[in-house]
Amino acid sequence: MNWIIFGTIGAVLMAMIPVIGWLMAVGLVGMVLWKTFGFRETQLIGSCPACTKSLPIDPKTDVLACPVCQSCIAVQDDRLVIVKID
Ligand SMILES: [Zn+2]
Incomplete structure (x- = not known):
């Protein structure tokens, strides 16, 4: 699964829901960044x-x-x- 594509689509869909969706979109973007880049820093x-x-x-x-x-x-x-x- 490509986390950047999946996360971007998910974040855009959630951003259409006011307030709760915006918070979830921010959380999802953070999770995608962590999934994509987070593991490399543990080296x-x-x-x-x-x-x-x-x-x-x-x-x-x-x-x-x-x-x-x-x-x-x-x-x-x-x-x-x-x-x-x-
Ligand atoms: Zn040695």
Whole structure:
């Protein structure tokens, strides 16, 4: 589904309803902007705790391997922590 097209049509239709529709149209536009652009801002950049190499971090990942030093790194509260594998 294309959120920009869907949202624009929905917002125009709602804007024809006075007051309540205007508020809903504003809310819908905000939701479309969030759906379209919001997820990109959650991409994190962190430094490998072992070799200080900058790494892009997918927020959905909990554990990743550093491509440079091969350390196993856990994402905890927006920080990167080395995981020791015995
Ligand atoms: Zn590293």
